[in-house]
Amino acid sequence: MPGQPRATADRLPKGPHGLSREQVAASQRQRILDAVLDVVGERGYAAATVAHVTAAAGVSRTTFYEQFRNKQDAFLAAYDQFGAQFLADLDQVAGDTPAAVLPAAAARLVAWGRRRPLACRAFLVEIHAVGDEGLEHRDRVMALAEERFARVAAWVRHVDPTIPQPPRLVGRAVVAASWELTAQAVRATGDTTEDSRDALAYVWLLGLTGQPRGGR
Template sequence: MTGQELNSAALPKGPHSLTREEVLASQRARLLTATLNAVGQCGYATLKVERITSEAHVSRTAFYEQFTNKEDAFLQAYDSFGEAFLAQLIEVSSLASHPLAAVESSTKLLVGWLTERPLAARAWLLEIYALGDRGLDRRASTMRAVEEAFGLAARWIRRLDPELSAVRPLVARGVVAASFELLSEAVRDPTPQQIAEATTAISDLWIMGMTSMPYEPGSSPKLTRDG
């Protein structure tokens, strides 16, 4: 069990030895999770603070000790979800022996997040639009962070095959934008087939974008212009 999961667990009833900081951390983790789940299930527009506090098993007072309103809670939950995903993405990629293996492990991670946390994924990918410009600004910041990950992978490939041409301007932005759209389609229609098709397409997009060439499954990991 991770530290996040421990903090998300309900606090023991009655007297306990937890510090004030531990109590607040537990409440915050549960509120962030509850916010994403509630937004993903009922939509941001109709969301009430009471729905969040009920799911998190905390009082309204505890909620307002952490957030100013439901928008603040959603934005912070959005950031927390994205930061956790990016951290895991970087971790699994760093353990890969080759850029193509990194793409494969990353897509497997992606499938896990979509299938294990469908409500949170729906809130993160779709409901963020309900916040207007503030939500779009947050989404844009997340996409820039993913673009940086794309750039790292592209430079890694070119260290292995210096003959590859440089990645063209805006390729990273196009690949990431298309990836988000494919993910959004999978969240709207979360069938196993749709999720599998989306993640395969995202994998192909990243490989083609980073190498400027198509990739055939089972081909040699050696990267050249001739492919």
């Protein structure tokens, strides 16, 4: 999907800059992490190479191997960081009722897809191409999302004690459905759509309350 926007950390200024070695290394590492997601999202995991990543990040091959063992190592580090940033962003969504919070969270997911479509494609679709180790990383990020579902479910019952505890594994089912729904949207259009936003909010409300419109 050439031509889609990339999000790569700012490159270091040319010439003397007064930055420490640690600051330089951190900047280079972040540029590689940003670049590997965008390159994999554009080319596919199998076709992406370290040379593609270093060119996109503006670093040398030597710099890449000072930070990472290989393409897979860099991609999985970027995958973990992207997942953590995304979940932390969702944690900032606020509201008084599930019917207010969940559509806002779904809208934020759509915003991520629009802002970094290549990275979202890498995160949701290309992780499967890594094999078992990639799926292990995916499972860990999904488990963190399940923990958030459990916390939201507890809050929902605090807001309205008449809402029952969701059955066991509902959180896993809701998270898995959300991942797949968004992945299908990314595969189809390179973006998450408004329809996906509405469907995601509906699925979460149904899983949390037993009612697709959030109850009272």
